[in-house]
Amino acid sequence: NAGVMQNPRHLVRRRGQEARLRCSPMKGHSHVYWYRQLPEEGLKFMVYLQKENIIDESGMPKERFSAEFPKEGPSILRIQQVVRGDSAAYFCASSPSRGGRHLSNYGYTFGSGTRLTVV
């Protein structure tokens, strides 16, 4: 049973380019969460998605960032026109369902992350 798969592990982009980060949740998990971790900081929530739906995007920057989780395929976090401040580790997590004791029992399973470097 593969865990949460993220790719690429490392991504280097020049300022102004686009970055696409992919996340495949654990088998049987239908909820995906994206978090960003700046150097020496904790994880900051970005967006929570179910298949074909954005449930909570309260942590997403207003511009340049978008996320999707299509019916088929992985979830994609897209950053347009990257800037140096976007350099961070981006983690994806998945869970089987929403709310209450289910979340308490499973917590989140995180992927290995994508380390984005903008040069």
Place this chain on the structure above:
Amino acid sequence: QKEVEQNSGPLSVPEGAIASLNCTYSDRGSQSFFWYRQYSGKSPELIMFIYSNGDKEDGRFTAQLNKASQYVSLLIRDSQPSDSATYLCAVTRAAGNKLTFGGGTRVLVKP
């Protein structure tokens, strides 16, 4: 005020001693509480969760929750050098599902 606060450390403990980590949170609606361990350059891994007031033990780890004081702690008994990592406290409302993380406490266990 940050939603979830942790002392950034580093917390230095000798091998075999007890490491005590603290976390406070501001949202009284928080229902579930998690401790994650993160080694440098790696992803967070869940080590404990708790949602009822009191203590919960799992091996060398004990989580303690006091909702009235909005305080959750983690004790690591018989600390080992392999416990050297950053420990992240996270909280969630039952209905919201997103986890809110503290900044983490760096723990150094010295042989």
